[in-house]
Structures are given as structure tokens and as C-alpha cells.
Amino acid sequence: MFDWDDIRLFLAVSRTGTVRGAAKQLSLTHATVSRRLHQLEEKLGTTLFDRTSTRHILTEAGQNILETAQEVEAGMARIDRMAFARDSRLAGLVRLSMLDSLYLAIVQPFLGRFQARHPMIEIELITTDYLSNLAQREADIVVRITKTPPDSALGRKLADSPLACYAAEGYLADRPKLDRWIALTHEPARQPILSARTVLTANSLIIARDHIRDGLGIGLLPCFLGDQTEGVTRMPGIDPIPDMEIWALMHPDIKNVPRIRSAMDFLYEIFDEQRVLIEGSAY
Amino acid sequence: MFDWDDIRLFLAVSRTGTVRGAAKQLSLTHATVSRRLHQLEEKLGTTLFDRTSTRHILTEAGQNILETAQEVEAGMARIDRMAFARDSRLAGLVRLSMLDSLYLAIVQPFLGRFQARHPMIEIELITTDYLSNLAQREADIVVRITKTPPDSALGRKLADSPLACYAAEGYLADRPKLDRWIALTHEPARQPILSARTVLTANSLIIARDHIRDGLGIGLLPCFLGDQTEGVTRMPGIDPIPDMEIWALMHPDIKNVPRIRSAMDFLYEIFDEQRVLIEGSAY
DNA sequence: ACATAGCGGTGCAATAATTATCCATGTTTG
DNA sequence: CAAACATGGATAATTATTGCACCGCTATGT
Numbered sequence: 001m002f003d004w005d006d007i008r009l010f011l012a013v014s015r016t017g018t019v020r021g022a023a024k025q026l027s028l029t030h031a032t033v034s035r036r037l038h039q040l041e042e043k044l045g046t047t048l049f050d051r052t053s054t055r056h057i058l059t060e061a062g063q064n065i066l067e068t069a070q071e072v073e074a075g076m077a078r079i080d081r082m083a084f085a086r087d088s089r090l091a092g093l094v095r096l097s098m099l100d101s102l103y104l105a106i107v108q109p110f111l112g113r114f115q116a117r118h119p120m121i122e123i124e125l126i127t128t129d130y131l132s133n134l135a136q137r138e139a140d141i142v143v144r145i146t147k148t149p150p151d152s153a154l155g156r157k158l159a160d161s162p163l164a165c166y167a168a169e170g171y172l173a174d175r176p177k178l179d180r181w182i183a184l185t186h187e188p189a190r191q192p193i194l195s196a197r198t199v200l201t202a203n204s205l206i207i208a209r210d211h212i213r214d215g216l217g218i219g220l221l222p223c224f225l226g227d228q229t230e231g232v233t234r235m236p237g238i239d240p241i242p243d244m245e246i247w248a249l250m251h252p253d254i255k256n257v258p259r260i261r262s263a264m265d266f267l268y269e270i271f272d273e274q275r276v277l278i279e280g281s282a283y
Numbered sequence: 284m285f286d287w288d289d290i291r292l293f294l295a296v297s298r299t300g301t302v303r304g305a306a307k308q309l310s311l312t313h314a315t316v317s318r319r320l321h322q323l324e325e326k327l328g329t330t331l332f333d334r335t336s337t338r339h340i341l342t343e344a345g346q347n348i349l350e351t352a353q354e355v356e357a358g359m360a361r362i363d364r365m366a367f368a369r370d371s372r373l374a375g376l377v378r379l380s381m382l383d384s385l386y387l388a389i390v391q392p393f394l395g396r397f398q399a400r401h402p403m404i405e406i407e408l409i410t411t412d413y414l415s416n417l418a419q420r421e422a423d424i425v426v427r428i429t430k431t432p433p434d435s436a437l438g439r440k441l442a443d444s445p446l447a448c449y450a451a452e453g454y455l456a457d458r459p460k461l462d463r464w465i466a467l468t469h470e471p472a473r474q475p476i477l478s479a480r481t482v483l484t485a486n487s488l489i490i491a492r493d494h495i496r497d498g499l500g501i502g503l504l505p506c507f508l509g510d511q512t513e514g515v516t517r518m519p520g521i522d523p524i525p526d527m528e529i530w531a532l533m534h535p536d537i538k539n540v541p542r543i544r545s546a547m548d549f550l551y552e553i554f555d556e557q558r559v560l561i562e563g564s565a566y
Numbered sequence: 567a568c569a570t571a572g573c574g575g576t577g578c579a580a581t582a583a584t585t586a587t588c589c590a591t592g593t594t595t596g
Numbered sequence: 597c598a599a600a601c602a603t604g605g606a607t608a609a610t611t612a613t614t615g616c617a618c619c620g621c622t623a624t625g626t
Contacts, residue, residue: 001363008287018573019573029614031615035613044366053621061369065365065366075354079290079355083328087329303603315584318583319583
């Protein structure tokens with residue numbers, strides 16, 4: 001029988017399409033991935049990928065086993081979660097995935113309170129741009145800004161996150177025509193100012209915020225960010241757009257793990273306390 | 284994430300109950316199994332087994348993941364079979380599991396014909412006493428003497444295998460009282476001679492046959508074996524017992540593999556040719 | 567047309583895993 | 597009750613695996 005662990009490499013290559021990409025995902029070198037992939041193919045007696053010059057493409061045999069390999073992966077992830085769920089200590093690591101801007105604005109100022117309450121729990125902040133996979137336990141808790149929380153995950157709505165239109169404080173006096181627009185990649189074409197030309201599209205809220213603050217244009221920002229930023233004001237006459245919601249999500253399998261529950265409770269608490277600020281209703 | 288291959292060790296230990304037994308199954312040393320098991324437990328953050336002095340017993344955590352681990356194992360076996368199913372050569376290995384006595388009596392005399400027909404196909408005979416697992420591909424084809432073929436497997440009935448009562452040729456003249464009985468472990472208490480005392484119970488047909496031939500007692504044998512044995516005759520006045528059937532079985536996933544199909548066809552053929560002999564209807 | 571960046575494969579040195587062996591302990595057996 | 601057996605763990609020698617550097621190749625952009 002083949003080495004079961006090689007199925008993980010097979011999946012990584014099938015997803016990334018390249019041996020080097022898979023190696024990066026798995027924290028290995030491409031040499032190792034290449035060798036073990038060949039070894040797997042030899043053991044199975046079948047070639048799993050067509051090696052084109054640019055990328056690895058699944059052969060028919062590879063497509064055949066792909067679905068089963070994914071089921072196996074889900075099973076392995078389940079084993080991981082079930083073992084994790086038995087950890088009853090109020091100690092250890094909690095991996096929290098959320099936007100860095102949201103973390104900085106809402107969570108970070110009160111983190112000391114959490115640390116005082118649970119000194120043995122360590123928080124790891126994950127701010128990758130892609131959505132961390134709860135099933136694979138890439139993160140324990142994901143705070144996501146979304147309209148449609150997935151019902152496979154378990155969690156609670158923390159707050160609304162309306163968008164408002166911001167400009168640098170001196171901007172309006174200098175450029176009454178409002179012709180320069182800073183857009184968010186996440187918010188395609190939600191542009192209340194009719195005639196403005198988009199001069200920048202950023203996928204980072206922080207970058208967009210900084211550009212707006214520096215007077216390079218106007219644009220939408222979540223209230224929790226814009227209202228907290230020095231040198232930036234809301235555009236008068238434009239009401240906030242009720243838009244996204246902020247959800248804290250975790251996998252059902254780990255909901256009873258004490259440290260996860262503590263971290264969740266803490267999130268509920270601090271978002272509740274800062275609701276007025278987040279939802280921008282003070283203005 | 285833990286090494287997926289370690290789940291295989293976990294399953295082997297949970298089945299055998301000992302690290303050494305698992306190591307034997309997996310063709311490893313007990314040191315390797317022990318070390319990797321500890322490594323898995325450390326990665327999962329849970330202890331999987333209670334180490335008693337005699338055997339490893341699953342902890343609650345171990346029981347929790349056992350079922351999922353078995354699903355994962357089934358998936359891996361499926362991947363193995365699906366890859367195997369793509370081998371379109373009329374060459375390679377066919378692993379055949381059957382009783383050695385049946386093989387010697389029926390298959391072996393005609394094996395030359397198969398080899399002449401398919402010179403590149405190699406037959407491996409597996410005569411373990413436990414039933415080879417088709418799903419795990421411990422054997423490709425299992426010939427089983429049974430009353431109830433499992434419907435999860437695919438195959439065909441090759442023949443009936445009635446039992447008849449045999450004695451050494453001089454036996455009846457010497458010992459008209461028929462008081463010594465040679466029994467088969469597989470056939471508990473199927474004893475047509477009323478007053479005989481069981482003097483030997485053998486799990487090997489060959490052993491039982493040899494004892495009967497050597498005049499140590501009388502007993503039941505499948506006709507294919509007894510009728511072929513020099514120096515042994517059926518007891519007069521006792522009709523053969525229609526009893527078991529001989530089935531050739533394979534896993535549905537590999538039914539279209541050419542060399543498996545060839546081997547199956549060969550089995551059908553030679554059992555058909557020797558039906559009279561196997562079913563003992565010539566007497 | 568040329569340079570560049572990214573790709574997968576290969577040889578070699580370093581590292582990690584596996585084996586073989588010994589040991590202590592507890593259990594079964596005569 | 598002693599002795600033989602089997603178990604899991606620990607340690608040194610061997611073996612296998614990995615990472616690194618380099619290679620030739622292709623696609624792409626200047």
C-alpha cells in the first residue's frame with residue numbers, strides 16, 4: 001500500500017497546479033513533493049498528472065481518485081478536530097482569523113483584559129487574505145465581514161458594519177468636484193458619488209484608509225475604521241450604507257473546547273461594548 | 284497536522300491490541316510503531332491508548348476517532364482499487380486466496396494451460412487461514428467454500444462441494460465398529476456415525492485426509508479431496524451430504540481489470556471441466 | 567531578439583527515521 | 597512458585613528521506 005500521507009501532496013498539487021505551489025502550502029521543498037508524487041504514482045501503478053511545461057493537470061486516473069482523496073482529507077480533518085475537542089484546559093493556543101484593521105480597531109485595545117482573565121491562553125492572529133478554512137482547522141475562530149454567514153459554521157452576529165463615505169478633513173475645501181474615488185476590491189462598484197473616477201482599488205482597508213486620509217481621493221470605509229481615523233471625516237449629506245454584518249464563526253466540533261468558548265465570549269463582550277462605535281450610530 | 288500514515292498504525296494497534304502485533308501486520312518493528320504512535324498522540328494532544336501491561340486499550344478519545352479512522356482507511360483502500368482498476372495490461376500479479384487442498388486438487392494440475400495462455404501474468408497463491416479482505420486488496424480473487432457468499436463481493440458459484448464419509452481401504456475389515464472419528468474444525472458436529480468417538484479435530488483438510496488415509500479413523504471430507512486420494516474409499520451406504528458451495532469472489536471495483544478477468548475465466552473453466560469430480564457425482 | 571522568472575527534475579550532503587538489540591517488567595504456564 | 601514468554605521502552609548502527617544547489621526548459625515581458 002502507498003504512503004497515506006502522500007495523498008495530502010496529491011491534493012495540494014491538484015489544487016495549486018504546480019509542485020512548487022504545493023510545496024509552499026505544505027512547508028516542503030519542491031524536490032520532496034516531486035519525488036513523493038512520483039513515488040505515489042509508482043505505487044499506484046498509474047500516472048496521476050500530465051506534466052505540461054506550465055502546470056500539472058490531473059489525468060483521468062487522477063480525476064477518478066480526487067473525490068475519494070477529498071473525502072479522506074475531510075476524515076483526517078475530522079480526526080484532528082475530535083482530538084482537539086478533548087482539550088479541556090483553559091490554556092494553549094487560539095488561532096483567530098480576522099481583518100487586521102478590524103482587529104486593531106476593536107480587539108487589540110482590550111486584549112489586555114482577556115490576557116488578565118486567561119493568562120495561559122495564547123492568541124494567534126491570522127490575517128491571510130484568503131478565508132481560513134474552519135473544517136481544516138487553519139483557524140479556530142474566524143471573524144468574517146459578510147452578508148451571508150455559512151450555516152455549516154457555528155457562531156453569532158457580532159455587529160452590523162455599515163459603510164460610510166469618507167474624505168480627508170481639508171479635502172472638501174480643496175476639491176469640491178469630488179472626482180477621485182478610492183475603491184475597495186471587496187466592494188465592487190458601490191459608488192454613491194456619480195461622477196468620480198476610480199483612482200485606486202485596494203484590497204486592504206488600511207491602505208484605502210491611508211490614501212483617503214492623505215487626500216488622494218474619497219471613498220467608502222466601514223464606520224469602525226473611518227470614524228476612528230484622525231484627519232478623516234464623513235462626507236456630509238451621505239448616509240451610511242447598511243451593508244455587511246460581522247460574524248464570529250467556529251466549527252461545531254470544537255464549540256465546547258473551553259479556551260475557544262472563552263475567546264468567543266470575549267469577542268461577544270467587546271463587540272457588544274463597542275457596538276455604537278462599530279455601527280457608527282453615534283454620528 | 285499529523286502524519287496521515289500514522290492513522291494506519293493507530294488502526295493496526297487498535298485491532299491487534301499490541302504494538303508488536305501491529306508492527307508484524309505492517310512489516311515494521313515494534314519500536315517504530317511505538318515511537319510513531321507516541322508522535323501521533325503528541326500531535327493530536329490526546330492519549331489514544333491506555334497502556335496496560337498486557338495490551339493497548341483504546342481510550343475514550345481513541346474510540347471517538349476510531350470510526351472516522353476506519354472510514355479513512357476505506358477511502359484509502361478505494362483509491363488503491365481505483366488506481367489498480369486502470370491497469371489494462373494482460374500482465375502482472377494476480378493474488379489468489381484459496382484453500383491449499385482445493386488449489387492442489389483442482390487448479391494446480393491445469394495451471395500450465397493458464398500460463399501458456401497468459402505468460403506475463405503471475406499467480407500468487409495466498410493460503411492464510413483467515414479470510415483475505417477483498418476491500419483492502421489483501422487478495423484479488425478469493426475462492427471460498429461457504430454456504431452464504433457475501434453480496435458485497437462479485438463472483439460466481441464454481442461448484443457444489445458435498446461432503447462424503449471416507450475411510451482407509453483396509454479400515455472396514457480391521458475395525459468394523461467404526462469407533463474413531465476424524466473431525467474438521469470447520470464442520471463442528473456433523474457426524475453421521477452415531478457411536479464414534481472423536482479422536483482428532485484438524486483445521487487442515489490435508490491433515491485430516493492424511494490421518495484418514497493412514498487408518499487412524501474415519502471422517503468427512505469434501506469429495507474433491509477424498510475421491511482423489513489414493514488408499515481412501517467412501518464408506519458404503521452413506522450418501523454424500525450436499526453442503527457447501529465453492530464461490531469465486533472479487534471486489535466489484537476491479538472486475539474489469541483484464542488480468543483479473545482472465546484469471547476468473549480460467550477458474551470458471553477448470554471448475555466447470557472438473558465439476559463431476561468436485562461434486563463427486565461419478566460415484 | 568533577448569532577458570527574466572517560474573517551472574520540474576537530479577546529484578550530493580545533512581538530517582531524520584528505521585532497524586536491530588538489549589533491557590525491565592508483568593503475565594502465563596507447568 | 598519458578599521459569600519461560602511476551603510486552604513496551606531505550607539505545608547505537610544503519611538506512612531512508614529531506615533540503616539545497618544547480619540544471620535545462622518554457623512562457624512572458626521588454
